[in-house]
Amino acid sequence: MNGRALPRLALTAGEPAGIGPELLVRLAASSLAANFVAVTDKGLLERAAARCGTTIQLLDDDGSDSQHRAPGSLRVRHVPLAVAEQPGQPDPRNAQHVLATLAEAADGCMQDRYAAVVTAPLQKSSINDAGIAFSGHTEFFAMRSHAEVVMMLASPELRVALATTHLPLSAVPAAIQADSLERTLRIVHDELRDKFGLTQPRIAVLGLNPHAGENGHMGREEIDTIIPVLEQLRQQGMSLLGPLPADTAFVPAQRQHYDAVLAMYHDQALPVLKSEAFDRTVNLTLGLPFIRTSVDHGTALDLAGSGKADPSSLMAAARMALDLVARRHLSAAQR
Incomplete structure (x- = not known):
């Protein structure tokens, strides 16, 4: 990544039946100076945009750098759902999809394909209902990176x-x-x-x-x-x-x-x-070999599908990720 390119931030949508996909769509509509790469199902984002009444341009991510991002545009690293989401009704059959998005985001950060990862909320109970022992983002990323x-x-x-x-x-x-x-x-x-x-x-x-x-x-x-x-x-x-x-x-x-x-x-x-x-x-995870920030709230299943979820916490998480990336680059330049 050259000094003029926008940071590539991986975004995970969390629970497909929660508010996460809608939050990602609203974040993409902002003017934040970042190349957002949504690691999730492309159709999930299209349906979330329709529920929010938001026009969005979804682009297949080719891994390239860019100096500009038009508000409303969002790169996508497609990770397919097992079954289509039903807002407000988590389906354990999509548990592997959720874990695959986290793995791709973490691995991509450790391979320098992403500058940081910003996570939307997931439903821990749905993953455990699929027979997979899971206690949260923090513990998953720790195990994935051996940190x-x-x-x-x-x-x-x-x-x-x-x-x-x-x-x-x-x-x-x-x-x-x-x-x-x-x-x-x-x-x-x-x-x-x-x-x-x-x-x-x-x-x-x-x-x-x-x-x-x-x-x-x-x-x-x-x-x-x-x-x-x-x-x-x-x-x-x-x-x-x-x-x-x-x-x-x-x-x-x-x-x-x-x-x-x-x-x-x-x-x-x-x-x-x-x-x-x-x-x-x-929410941020200290001790990882990469930057990870997140919202401070849950999946809000009662709001999912309404298009009314407040993106403020995800916006704050993205801003903090960008600040931390900038500070890391400054520290590296001063060494």
Whole structure:
């Protein structure tokens, strides 16, 4: 890719019966400076455009670079559906199609055919109903690239990373281990430097228990696991706060002291982020050998087929992907 060519962003449509295909169509109608390559079924996009009342020009992707993209044009890497979609009604027979789109996007990024991948929401239950063990995009891309990763959600005001992702709450305490917590913090620290340009990132680490364990009276995970890891990494130069009680960590007076938060589990911090910036929040995977961003919402099956789904989060994900690509190129040029 030469310096004047637009970045090639792979777009995956996620669940065919969800709002993802409609979001891709609306993203293509924008004037964002990127060569979008939709990795999905071409007919699926045609039908989504018709439901949205949007005129779209679908072009077979030939892998070439371009300096311009007309709004409303979208390149397509055709991955056929097993059966035609029924909006709002996921069909497990299309599970292999969904996984094939993710594999093509990931492999294409690792082979430098795409600069980044931006993903629309998928329906995990439909893939599992097909008899395929599947826990999410993050875990799939980690396995595909043989990488250890961390899930982060970021808005213009707040970044939140997760020590554990899609686990039942009952399984979280046992999953908070010293070695995995240390690896997670190293990944977050390094990616805040590399992806966001923070020379000395400040990371606030939440406790697992109420009041961060209250000196062992409400749980010992902080004393036995979290605090020793933080002390060890501080001695190595990391700027770490905590463990902080989750109920006060997000107040304005605290936020000025950190650049990102590490939460111990999914629902500990994400409700705060989504409640204040739902349409501006982006899901990104740290630790991958490529850039991956995503929407922060689900498939919205109740809206699928209506043409009314809000593309704001996908737009934010695409913008962040472009920003990260530009920062990566700048860093490479400065080396």
